[in-house]
Amino acid sequence: MIRLSDAQKTFYPGTINEVRALRGVSLEIADGSFVVVLGTNGSGKSTLLNALAGSFLLDAGRIDFDGTEVTRWPEHKRARFVGRVFQNPFSGTAPAMSIAENFALAMRRGKSRGLAWALPRRLRGELADRVRSLKMGLEDRLDTAIGTLSGGQRQALTLLMATWLRPGLLLLDEHTAALDPKSADQVIRLTEAIIARERLTTLMVTHSMQQAVNLGDRIVMMHRGAVLHDASGADKRRLRVDDLLDRFEDVRRRELLDPSAAELLAAAYV
Amino acid sequence: MTLLIGALTLGLIMALLALGVYVSYRIFATADITVDGSLTFGAAVAAVLIVVHGVNPAVATAAGFLAGALAGCASGLLQTRFGINSLLAGILVMTALYSVNLRIMGRSNVPFLGATTLSTWCGHLGDRLFGGGEVNLAGWAVNAQDLVQLGVMAAIVGAAAAALYWFFRTELGTAMRASGDNPQMISALGANVGRYRIIGLALSNGLVGMSGALWAQYQNFADAQMGIGMIVWGLASVIIGEALTGAPSLGYAIIGAVFGSVLFRLLVAIALGFGLNPNDLKLITALFVFLALILPGALAHLPRRRRAVEAA
Numbered sequence: 001m002i003r004l005s006d007a008q009k010t011f012y013p014g015t016i017n018e019v020r021a022l023r024g025v026s027l028e029i030a031d032g033s034f035v036v037v038l039g040t041n042g043s044g045k046s047t048l049l050n051a052l053a054g055s056f057l058l059d060a061g062r063i064d065f066d067g068t069e070v071t072r073w074p075e076h077k078r079a080r081f082v083g084r085v086f087q088n089p090f091s092g093t094a095p096a097m098s099i100a101e102n103f104a105l106a107m108r109r110g111k112s113r114g115l116a117w118a119l120p121r122r123l124r125g126e127l128a129d130r131v132r133s134l135k136m137g138l139e140d141r142l143d144t145a146i147g148t149l150s151g152g153q154r155q156a157l158t159l160l161m162a163t164w165l166r167p168g169l170l171l172l173d174e175h176t177a178a179l180d181p182k183s184a185d186q187v188i189r190l191t192e193a194i195i196a197r198e199r200l201t202t203l204m205v206t207h208s209m210q211q212a213v214n215l216g217d218r219i220v221m222m223h224r225g226a227v228l229h230d231a232s233g234a235d236k237r238r239l240r241v242d243d244l245l246d247r248f249e250d251v252r253r254r255e256l257l258d259p260s261a262a263e264l265l266a267a268a269y270v
Numbered sequence: 271m272t273l274l275i276g277a278l279t280l281g282l283i284m285a286l287l288a289l290g291v292y293v294s295y296r297i298f299a300t301a302d303i304t305v306d307g308s309l310t311f312g313a314a315v316a317a318v319l320i321v322v323h324g325v326n327p328a329v330a331t332a333a334g335f336l337a338g339a340l341a342g343c344a345s346g347l348l349q350t351r352f353g354i355n356s357l358l359a360g361i362l363v364m365t366a367l368y369s370v371n372l373r374i375m376g377r378s379n380v381p382f383l384g385a386t387t388l389s390t391w392c393g394h395l396g397d398r399l400f401g402g403g404e405v406n407l408a409g410w411a412v413n414a415q416d417l418v419q420l421g422v423m424a425a426i427v428g429a430a431a432a433a434l435y436w437f438f439r440t441e442l443g444t445a446m447r448a449s450g451d452n453p454q455m456i457s458a459l460g461a462n463v464g465r466y467r468i469i470g471l472a473l474s475n476g477l478v479g480m481s482g483a484l485w486a487q488y489q490n491f492a493d494a495q496m497g498i499g500m501i502v503w504g505l506a507s508v509i510i511g512e513a514l515t516g517a518p519s520l521g522y523a524i525i526g527a528v529f530g531s532v533l534f535r536l537l538v539a540i541a542l543g544f545g546l547n548p549n550d551l552k553l554i555t556a557l558f559v560f561l562a563l564i565l566p567g568a569l570a571h572l573p574r575r576r577r578a579v580e581a582a
Binding site for chain 1: 437439440441442443444445447448451452454455456457458459460461462463
């Protein structure tokens with residue numbers, strides 16, 4: 001169980017660039033549930049994910065992973081719970097290092113690192129088997145520098161690395177947004193397969209309505225740093241792309257009459 | 271022949287400096303000027319331990335390593351804990367070390383005179399192995415002590431290079447390389463990037479400090495000025511090494527740094543032999559590194575520009 005209570009975060013406070021990215025977000029994610037977070041640009045969806053990962057600390061609020069409070073834990077300490085795939089396919093792998101070495105790093109996620117050989121021979125067989133499951137022909141290129149691979153290949157490898165040790169929470173940050181359609185499709189299918197097989201608790205941020213409808217068992221819609229709508233179970237299964245578009249359109253219409261404008265009208269006419 | 275052996279020995283001593291600079295420059299992508307201070311720091315500590323306190327030269331050399339490592343830690347802390355730009359952090363530590371070194375030595379130059387150093391040991395070993403005096407090496411008469419010294423330095427540098435290669439293939443060392451390559455990724459995999467940077471810079475400057483300790487014993491004095499510009503020497507060695515091996519992997523890069531240093535020292539010895547003014551040496555070294563830095567970019571631009579002209 002992942003619990004986020006009344007999370008608040010303001011970037012650049014007290015300046016003209018002040019952004020209230022999270023305005024008291026509370027969220028409980030049950031074990032094994034696959035939550036899709038949807039929102040417009042600047043809605044706080046990536047901030048929500050980064051808050052859970054520990055990329056920054058919250059201004060207020062509390063985060064618990066499986067009953068352990070991690071609110072003040074830095075990112076590298078939370079890594080023992082969290083597997084992560086970034087939007088930028090180049091962010092999740094060390095480009096100058098080989099595929100095998102990248103996996104050797106992922107195999108120690110959240111564990112202490114000592115003076116043992118990073119890549120013992122016995123691991124190579126298992127590694128080749130798992131990489132073969134991607135069907136990208138990379139199992140014969142384990143000693144190739146990962147920076148020479150395509151974005152889609154790197155993103156698929158990052159996903160495999162993030163889930164090599166079963167994470168308590170898998171965070172996917174628009175991880176197909178920077179890929180060409182064919183690679184994006186391939187990575188999405190791989191994502192679905194791994195999450196289903198390992199029954200992973202997952203939070204996936206996307207701005208693709210189609211992905212939000214097709215994937216996961218719960219949709220959280222965010223707007224202006226707050227949760228706008230939260231649908232799970234049968235409600236989630238009934239949702240279609242048009243419904244989601246309608247909800248965002250509602251908000252947009254309501255915003256044209258924001259509180260200050262309403263006050264102005266009231267003062268003039270009432 | 272004596273000149274050649276001298277150049278090779280000095281090249282090997284400087285190879286430790288080159289290995290240290292390889293760690294900061296290629297693994298962490300910073301030009302770490304701390305090196306200029308930590309080289310002298312290592313030399314000063316070793317010299318005072320040997321001359322004033324009569325410490326065993328092997329222990330004094332190890333102390334030179336520790337002194338350098340301490341300087342590296344200081345630089346690393348300034349960078350990570352206080353968020354100071356890496357270049358500025360290096361300048362601060364280097365400047366501070368200048369005073370520290372003068373304090374340690376008590377004056378600007380400490381000669382070893384008759385104190386027992388590694389060179390003295392090499393002389394004894396030369397006496398025992400070759401009966402002292404001259405050795406006939408393929409027709410050349412070579413001083414036995416010089417020959418043994420060359421062998422000992424080769425052994426020390428070989429061991430250091432092997433240890434460095436082994437370290438960077440361990441779990442810790444692999445994570446350290448990744449923290450220079452992609453800090454965001456390795457942080458998400460549970461590594462404390464700041465701590466790795468501190469350990470890495472300590473290792474780097476430790477090698478440099480050891481290089482200083484060995485150099486002082488080889489030339490028979492430690493001097494407050496001996497570290498000046500040595501970062502550029504290290505960079506030149508690393509760059510030559512990469513040109514030699516192409517540096518396709520970690521092992522080649524490490525071997526390259528060692529051979530780059532030896533080759534660079536040989537070139538310098540030849541140039542000096544042909545009458546190059548030693549005072550011009552640092553200028554030429556800096557120009558060399560400048561050219562090495564801009565040439566790859568300039569070469570890459572050439573065909574593109576030509577293509578643009580053709581298209582127009």
